[in-house]
Amino acid sequence: ATSYMPTLESIVENFEANMDTISPMFRLWLTAMPDPNLPVSVLQNGIKMTVEPPKGLKANLIRAYLAYDPQWFESSTKPHTFKKMLFGLSFFHALILERRKFGPLGWNIRYEFSDPDRHISSAQLKMFLEEYTTVQWSALN
Numbered sequence: 001a002t003s004y005m006p007t008l009e010s011i012v013e014n015f016e017a018n019m020d021t022i023s024p025m026f027r028l029w030l031t032a033m034p035d036p037n038l039p040v041s042v043l044q045n046g047i048k049m050t051v052e053p054p055k056g057l058k059a060n061l062i063r064a065y066l067a068y069d070p071q072w073f074e075s076s077t078k079p080h081t082f083k084k085m086l087f088g089l090s091f092f093h094a095l096i097l098e099r100r101k102f103g104p105l106g107w108n109i110r111y112e113f114s115d116p117d118r119h120i121s122s123a124q125l126k127m128f129l130e131e132y133t134t135v136q137w138s139a140l141n
Helices: 002-017 040-044 059-068 070-074 078-104 115-131
Strands: none
Touching: 002 040, 059 078, 059 115, 070 078, 078 115
């Protein structure tokens, strides 16, 4: 939250003043989205790491399939339908990730479809296929 940023900044600045009382094994991990209110001093005094999606449709599809548990992937009672639909979902996810590099060209708004979104969507896909005898197209559309 924006209101916490000054407090965070003072906490991090106090680390430098109290180096003799802080364990050498101490690490502070912060996970954050880009935010203009994040204190510059926190960024300057830390090591930054980012996780970027791979470039290209093929690399995105490979990454998506490597994220699926092999047991989960093979456990469907309708494997042919499930794998075809999962490919469609994974391809859509890869396409959305790849499309972001073009910015707003052709799209009115930026569409986020993150890895957790893909994970939830694939779990729902499997649930709909397993719980019903026929494919519930109206629910999956």
